[in-house]
Amino acid sequence: MMAQDPIRTKSGTVRITDSTVFAASTTIAAALVEVEPGGMRELHWHPNTDEWQYYIEGEARMGAFAASGQARIFDFRASDVGYLPFAMDHYVENTGTATLRFLEMFKSSYYADVSLDQWMALTPPELLKVHLDLPPQVTDALRKVKAPIVPA
Secondary structure: OOOOOEEOOOOOOEEEOOOOOOOOOOOOOOEEEEEEEEEEEEEEOOOOOOOOEEEEOOOOEEEEHHHHHHEEEEEEOOOOOOEEEOOOEEEEEEOOOEEEEEEEEEOOOOOOOOHHHHHHHHHOHHHHHHHHOOHHHHHHHHHOOOOOOOOO
């Protein structure tokens, strides 16, 4: 069995497994996420299913954003469990001094996420300007290549 290559950045690592690397995994997909101090699992959402999280070690703060401007902040540490409903925007920040490790788990045969930064970077800048009134210095800084772990 071939493992999917980890996604590495200066701020952390994401290791994904699903039916594309483990054929028997028809009802579960997962990612082991490691975030270094000062790092953050970027703002994103999962377009295919709810997310369960299990915090293995470290300390975290998760911001979750729903429709109509509703938002909540949650703090986690080792052995805590988090949950996000389908398609809810969220980020997870390492608030401690050691590496944060947690599992993202999904009732799905495949792992899927959408990076807000990448999604906006691939949107025509004229649309961002008209709808969000974003100046060029903001749109020019957006990343077209996904970086799931970024500096906080």
